[in-house]
Amino acid sequence: MSRLVLAVPSKGRLQENAESFLGRAGLKLVQPRGAREYRGTIDGYEGIEVAYLSAAEITQQLGQGAVHFGITGEDLVREMIPQADRKVVLIEGLGFGHANVVVAVPQAWIDVRNMADLDDVATAFRHKRDRRMRVATKYVNLTRDFFAAHGVADYRIVESPGATEGAPAAGTAELIVDITSTGATLAANGLKVIEDGTILRSQANLVAARTADWSDDVRAIARVMLDRIAAHLRARAYREVRTRFQGCDEKLLAAARKRFGVESPFGGPTSSGMLTLHCPPREIHALAAFLREHGAQAVVIADIDYVFTAENALYTRLADAIG
Amino acid sequence: MPAPRQPDQRASALIASYEAAGYARVEPAILQPAEPFLDLSGEDIRRRMLILTDAASNELCLRPDLTIPVARDYLASPAAGQPAKYCYLGPVFRDHGAGSAELLQAGIESFGRADKAAADAETVALALEATARFGLTVPDVRMGDVGLFAALLGSLQLAPAWQRRLIKDFNRKTTLAHDLERLALGPGTRPEYHGVLAALANSDPAAAHAFVTDLLSIAGISTVGGRSVGEIADRFLEQSALGAATLPRDTRTLIERFLSVTGDPPAAAKVLRTLARDAGVALEPALDAFEERSVLLAKRGLDLRAITFATAFGRGFDYYTGMVFELHDRAGRSDGQLVAGGRYDGLPARLGGVSVPAVGFAVWIERLAAIGGER
Numbered sequence: 001m002s003r004l005v006l007a008v009p010s011k012g013r014l015q016e017n018a019e020s021f022l023g024r025a026g027l028k029l030v031q032p033r034g035a036r037e038y039r040g041t042i043d044g045y046e047g048i049e050v051a052y053l054s055a056a057e058i059t060q061q062l063g064q065g066a067v068h069f070g071i072t073g074e075d076l077v078r079e080m081i082p083q084a085d086r087k088v089v090l091i092e093g094l095g096f097g098h099a100n101v102v103v104a105v106p107q108a109w110i111d112v113r114n115m116a117d118l119d120d121v122a123t124a125f126r127h128k129r130d131r132r133m134r135v136a137t138k139y140v141n142l143t144r145d146f147f148a149a150h151g152v153a154d155y156r157i158v159e160s161p162g163a164t165e166g167a168p169a170a171g172t173a174e175l176i177v178d179i180t181s182t183g184a185t186l187a188a189n190g191l192k193v194i195e196d197g198t199i200l201r202s203q204a205n206l207v208a209a210r211t212a213d214w215s216d217d218v219r220a221i222a223r224v225m226l227d228r229i230a231a232h233l234r235a236r237a238y239r240e241v242r243t244r245f246q247g248c249d250e251k252l253l254a255a256a257r258k259r260f261g262v263e264s265p266f267g268g269p270t271s272s273g274m275l276t277l278h279c280p281p282r283e284i285h286a287l288a289a290f291l292r293e294h295g296a297q298a299v300v301i302a303d304i305d306y307v308f309t310a311e312n313a314l315y316t317r318l319a320d321a322i323g
Numbered sequence: 324m325p326a327p328r329q330p331d332q333r334a335s336a337l338i339a340s341y342e343a344a345g346y347a348r349v350e351p352a353i354l355q356p357a358e359p360f361l362d363l364s365g366e367d368i369r370r371r372m373l374i375l376t377d378a379a380s381n382e383l384c385l386r387p388d389l390t391i392p393v394a395r396d397y398l399a400s401p402a403a404g405q406p407a408k409y410c411y412l413g414p415v416f417r418d419h420g421a422g423s424a425e426l427l428q429a430g431i432e433s434f435g436r437a438d439k440a441a442a443d444a445e446t447v448a449l450a451l452e453a454t455a456r457f458g459l460t461v462p463d464v465r466m467g468d469v470g471l472f473a474a475l476l477g478s479l480q481l482a483p484a485w486q487r488r489l490i491k492d493f494n495r496k497t498t499l500a501h502d503l504e505r506l507a508l509g510p511g512t513r514p515e516y517h518g519v520l521a522a523l524a525n526s527d528p529a530a531a532h533a534f535v536t537d538l539l540s541i542a543g544i545s546t547v548g549g550r551s552v553g554e555i556a557d558r559f560l561e562q563s564a565l566g567a568a569t570l571p572r573d574t575r576t577l578i579e580r581f582l583s584v585t586g587d588p589p590a591a592a593k594v595l596r597t598l599a600r601d602a603g604v605a606l607e608p609a610l611d612a613f614e615e616r617s618v619l620l621a622k623r624g625l626d627l628r629a630i631t632f633a634t635a636f637g638r639g640f641d642y643y644t645g646m647v648f649e650l651h652d653r654a655g656r657s658d659g660q661l662v663a664g665g666r667y668d669g670l671p672a673r674l675g676g677v678s679v680p681a682v683g684f685a686v687w688i689e690r691l692a693a694i695g696g697e698r
Contacts, residue, residue: 082420106548108539111558121558123487125550130673132362133549144366151501153365153491153641174549190548 002213003049004221007061007070010038010052014204017096018071025232026306027225047221056080063087065211068218069225075101075179075202079139089321090205091226091314092233097204101139103146103197104186105175106168114195115150118175122154125174136160136173139199143177146199165189206314214322226314231306233314238263238278240304241287245296248273252294260287265307278307331427333695334688337456338412338429341449346410346431351392353414357382359391359674363642371417373424385416390667390683391674393432398676406435412688429453430664432683434671439680440612443646443666444619446682450662451625453686454650457695462661463651464629466588467636469493469665470645471595474609475581479574484561489578494639499582503575526563531556577602585633588617595634616646644668646682657690 008022008029009015019029028043029050040050051067058070063081074090081087105112112118125133136158137143143157158173165185167173179202180186183193206229214222241262248269256262260283269275279287279301288299342348357374373385386392389411397407412429431449436442447464454462472493476486485502492499526534535556577598584594592614599606621627638647645666652661664684672678 106550107542108544108548108552109550109555110535110538110542110544111555111562120484120488121550123491124484124554124558127487128554132365140369144369148367151492153367153494155366156361157366157369168548171548190544 002215002217003047004069004218004225005049005051005067005212006042006225007051007053007058007067007072009055009058009071011054014055014071014073014097015052017204018094021071021094021096022229024236025229027228045221045225047217048225059207062207062209065209065213068209068212068214068222070207070209071204072207073097073099073202074205075099075139075142075200077205077207078200078202079142082141087210089208089210089317091208091317092206092229094204094206095236097202099179099181099202100198101142101177101179101200101202102186102193103175103177103199104165104180104191104193107187107190107192109192112194115152115197118194118197119150119152122152126154132156133175134158134173135175135177136164136167137177138162138164139177139179142199146177165191208318208321210321219319222318223312223315226318227308227312228306230312230314231308234307234309235304237280238304238307239281239284240302241277241279241284241291242275242300242302243277243291243296243298244272244274245291245294246273247295248275248291256287256290259290262287265309278304331688331692333456333692334412334427334429337453337686338410340452340456341410341429341431344449346408346433349393349396349409349411350413351386351389351396351411353386353416354383355386355392355395357384359395360384360387363391363670363673364640371419373416373418387417388415388685389413389428389430390432390670390685393683394434394670394674394676394681397432397434398671398674404435404677404679406433408433427688428685429688430683430685432681434681435679436682437680439645439666439682440615440619442680442682443616444623446664446684447620447646447648448623448625450648450650450664450684450686453662454691457691459652459661459691459694461629461653463653464631464648465636465651466630466632466646466648467634467638468609468613468632468646469637469643471606471609471613471634472581473644474606475578475604478604478606479577481570482561482564485570491641494637494641503570503578526560528553528556528560531560535559573602577604582635585631585635587628587630588613588620588632589627591632591634592617638663638665642667642670642673648684652694656694657687659687659690661691661694662686 008018022029029040030043031040038052040052042048042050053061055072055076058072059076059080061067062070071094077084077088077090105118112121122133133155135143135155138159138161140157140159147155158167160167164176164178166189167176168191169189176191177199186193250268253264253268256277261280263278264276265278266276284301288301291299338348357372360368360372368387372387375383377383393409393411397403397409408431410431414425415428416424417426418424431446433442433446473490476489489499489502492502532553535552539552580598584591586594592610595606595610599610617627636647643665645668647665649660650662662684666682668680671681
C-alpha cells in the first residue's frame with residue numbers, strides 16, 4: 001500500500017504553528033525517535049508519512065511532485081515554482097505565517113510614492129549614473145514579474161539571501177523587495193513601503209502537488225485527511241449559537257444571514273422554535289442582542305470542535321486539480 | 324551514445340562566405356560574466372539565462388548571445404576603437420522552459436565604421452545571404468529605425484523627463500500609449516504633490532535643495548540612501564516644471580501619426596518628410612541618412628519594395644540606436660525571427676569601452692535548417 005507523504009516545516013515558528021494547526025484538526029504529529037528524526041507519522045493514521053523539511057525544500061519537492069502535500073508559504077510557491085499553478089494547487093490558507101512581499105525604498109525618497117514614481121526615478125538614475133538602480137531581494141521572480149507589469153525596466157536585481165532590509169544603508173542596493181509582517185523592521189532601517197508596491201499577501205498554505213503519484217490508496221487517505229482539516233477550518237471560523245423562542249421564523253433567519261453572515265447547519269427553526277446557528281466570532285455579540293430583541297429568553301454560544309459536512313470542499317479542490 | 328554532431332554544411336559555408344567578405348572568425352568564451360548581459364538587456368533576460376555562481380559568489384552565465392561577448396573581446400583587444408569586422412558560429416544558451424537550451428547561432432559584428440549607411444546596407448545584404456543559403460531567397464524583411472524616433476523627440480522640445488521616458492517605453496509598446504495619455508492630461512494627475520510642487524515653482528536648484536533638506540529634517544529622516552538630496556530636489560523641480568506644461572494636442576497627434584507610418588522605405592520616407600514639413604520639425608538629417616541607406620541597399624540589388632518598414636518597429640532592447648531589422652519566413656513556418664540585428668552604437672561605451680559605431684546581426688541556424696529541409 002502506498003503512503004501519502006505530508007511535508008511539514010522542520011523548524012521555527014512555522015513548525016510550531018503547523019504542528020498545532022494539524023493537532024487541532026485531529027492530526028497529531030508523532031516523531032518516534034526524538035526531535036532529530038526527519039520522518040514521522042500521524043497518530044492513528046497508518047497511511048500518512050510525515051516529512052520534516054525546510055519551507056524551501058517543501059516548496060521544491062511540491063514542484064517536483066516528490067511529496068503529496070506540504071505546508072509552506074504562498075510567497076515561496078510563487079517565487080520558486082515556475083508556472084506554479086500547473087504544478088501545485090493551493091488547497092487552503094491556514095491562517096498563520098502572514099507576511100506581505102513588498103517594494104520598499106528609503107524614507108528619504110519623499111518624491112517616490114508609487115510604482116510610476118519608481119519607474120521615473122529608475123530611468124533618471126540610469127541616465128545620470130550610467131548604471132541601473134539595484135534591487136536587493138531573494139524574490140527574484142516575483143520582483144521581475146511585478147516590475148515588468150509596472151513597466152519598470154531600468155533596474156538590476158542583487159540577490160540577497162538574508163538581512164535584505166540592511167542593503168540600502170550598506171550601499172549594496174538602492175531599494176529592496178522583501179517580506180514584512182508589521183513593517184517595523186523596514187521602518188527601523190529607514191525604509192518605507194511604496195503605496196501600490198505590495199506584490200503578494202502571503203500566508204502559510206496547505207499545498208498539493210499535482211504531479212505526485214496519486215494512487216487510489218493515497219486518494220482515499222487524502223480524502224480522510226482533508227475531511228478532518230475542512231471540519232476544523234469550518235469549526236474555527238464559527239461559534240455555535242443555540243436558542244429557542246416563538247417568533248423565530250424563516251424571515252428572521254434570512255435577516256440574520258444578511259446582517260451577521262450566519263449559517264444554519266440543520267436548516268430553519270423547528271416547530272417549537274429551536275434554532276442552531278453558526279456565526280462568525282466577531283458578530284456573536286451583535287447576534288445575541290438581535291435574537292433577544294426578537295424575543296429570545298436565552299442564547300447559548302459555544303466553541304465548536306469540528307463541523308463535518310457531506311460535501312468535502314477541500315477534497316473537491318484536490319480532485320479537480322489532479323483529475 | 325549519440326554520434327559527434329556534424330555542423331550543418333550550409334552553416335559552415337555561410338561562415339566561410341563571411342570570412343571571405345573580410346569578417347575575421349572569432350570564438351569568444353562560452354562562460355561569461357552575467358553582469359553585462361543583465362545590465363544591457365535588463366532583468367527580463369535573466370529568466371532565459373543559464374546562470375551559475377562561482378566559489379567567490381560571482382555570477383557567471385553560459386552566453387545567451389554572441390554580440391556582447393564579441394564586443395567585449397573587441398574592446399579588450401588592441402583593435403579597440405579601430406574599424407574591425409568579426410564573424411562567429413557557435414552555441415548560445417537560452418532556457419525556454421522546453422526543448423534544448425543550446426542553440427546554434429551565426430552572425431557578424433562590425434565596429435568602428437564611420438560610413439554608417441554603407442555599413443548598414445552591407446549588414447542587411449549579408450543577413451539575406453544567410454537565408455539564401457538555406458533556400459529562402461525572399462524572406463519577409465521587417466525594418467525599423469530607432470534613431471528616427473529619437474530625432475523626432477529631440478526636435479519636439481519635450482521636458483527631459485518625458486523624453487527619457489518615451490524612449491524607454493518605445494521598447495515597451497503598451498506603456499507608450501499610456502505615457503502619451505498622461506502627457507496630454509498634464510496637471511491634475513498628481514494631486515498628492517501639489518503642495519510641494521507649488522512651493523517649488525520657479526525655484527532655483529539651490530533653493531530646492533534647501534527646501535528638500537528642510538522637509539527631510541522635519542520628517543526626522545537623517546539617513547539618505549541610494550539617491551542624494553540633490554537628486555530628490557532635482558526631480559521635484561522637474562515634476563514642478565512638468566506639472567505646468569501639458570503636451571499640446573497637436574504634438575501628441577504628431578507622435579501618434581509618426582508611429583503609425585509603415586510601408587516600403589521610399590514610401591515611408593516620403594510620408595515622413597511631409598509629416599516633418601507640415602509639423603515644422605527638423606527630421607531632415609535623420610531622414611537623409613535613412614534615404615542614403617535605402618539607395619545603398621538598392622545598389623546591392625535589394626528589392627526595396629520587399630522591405631516592410633515601420634517607425635514603431637523596435638526589437639525590445641534599448642541598446643539599439645539606429646536601423647533594426649528581422650528576417651522572417653513568409654510562409655510562417657518558424658515561430659520566431661530567422662535573422663535579427665541592427666545598429667547598436669551605444670553598446671561599446673555602455674560596456675565600459677570606447678564609443679564606436681557598431682552594427683551586426685545573429686542567425687538562428689536551427690530555425691533556418693528546419694525550414695530549409697535536409698541538406
